[in-house]
C-alpha cells in the first residue's frame with residue numbers, strides 16, 4: 500500500500516481528476532415531481548416522500564412479505580451452490596459445505612478459498628427472482644412518485660456478499676455517482692437497498708449522511724479503500740463540500756427483513772463492518788427516467804418498466820441482458836492481456852480512472868483506461 504500526494508500540474512493548480520466538477524444540480528434531488536393522481540398500492544406516505552427529497556433517504560418498513568422475498572433467497576442459495584461446485588471441480592476446495600445454510604455457507608467457502616465472496620460478487624447474473632423484484636408493481640408505484648411516469652431500471656445493480664469480518668465487502672462512505680460517469684450528476688437515480696435478513700448494526704447495516712444531497716454536488720472521492728476496489732469519501736470532505744454535520748447527520752439505519760432503504764445517487768452512504776456470525780445478504784437496485792443519460796460510460800442501457808406513452812407488458816430483458824456489464828468492465832478496463840483466470844479476484848472498472856488513486860492495491864494496479 501502506498502500513498503501519493505495530490506500531484507500538481509502547472510504552477511500551484513492541483514490536478515483535476517475526471518470525476519471532479521464545479522457545477523451543482525440541487526433541484527433534481529430536492530424537488531418532488533408532480534404526484535400521480537391515483538392512489539396505488541405500496542406508495543410512500545407524504546411524510547416518507549418529503550423525507551426522501553428533504554433529507555436524501557427514507558426507510559420503508561414491512562413492505563415485502565417473506566413469501567415475496569423467498570425466491571430471491573433461493574436464488575442466492577443456488578448461486579452459492581454453483582460457486583461451490585465450480586471451486587470443487589477446479590480442485591480449489593476439498594469439501595462443498597452443503598450442510599450449511601444461506602447465512603453460513605459462503606463464509607465456509609471463504610475460509611476454504613479466500614476471495615469466494617468476491618468471486619460471487621464478480622460473476623453475478625440476475626436471476627428471474629431478482630428481475631421480478633426489480634419490476635415489482637408496488638416498488639414501481641413508489642418509483643413513479645420519485646421519478647415521474649417514466650421509470651426504467653438503471654443498469655447498475657449488486658447482490659452484496661457481506662460475509663463476517665471481511666474487508667473486501669466493507670464499503671466506505673461514497674456517493675453512487677462517484678462510480679458512474681459525470682452524465683449521472685444532474686439527475687435522480689433512486690436506489691432501493693433491500694436486505695435478505697434483519698440488517699442490524701452488528702451485521703453491517705447501512706449508514707447515510709442525512710442532507711448530504713442538498714448541495715446537488717458530487718464531492719471529491721479517492722481510490723481505493725484498503726484492499727478493495729471501492730471509491731471513498733473522507734468525512735472532512737463531506738463536511739466541507741456537502742455541509743454534512745458529522746455529529747448530527749450520520750444516521751445508522753437497522754432495517755428488518757421485509758423493509759428497505761431508499762436513497763439517491765448523491766446521498767453519501769456506507770455500510771458498517773459485519774461483526775456477526777451471519778452473512779448480511781442484500782441487493783441494491785436502481786431506477787431512473789429513461790429520458791436521462793444512463794451515466795454508465797455507454798457500456799449498457801437500462802430497461803424500461805413504465806412509460807406514459809405506452810403500456811409495457813413485459814420489460815425487454817433480452818435486450819438488457821445482451822450486455823454483460825461486469826464482463827465488459829473486466830475486458831475493457833483490465834490491463835491483463837491473457838485470458839481471464841475464472842478464479843481471479845481482481846475487480847477493476849471505469850470509476851478507478853475518475854479519482855486520485857491514493858492507495859494502490861491489486862485492483863488499482865490492474866486498471867487501464869478503457
Ligand SMILES: O=C(O)CCC(=O)C(=O)O
Nearest residue numbers: 659670675692770781783
Ligand atoms: O450493501 C452495502 O454494503 C453497501 C451498498 C451500497 O453502497 C450501495 O447500495 O450503493
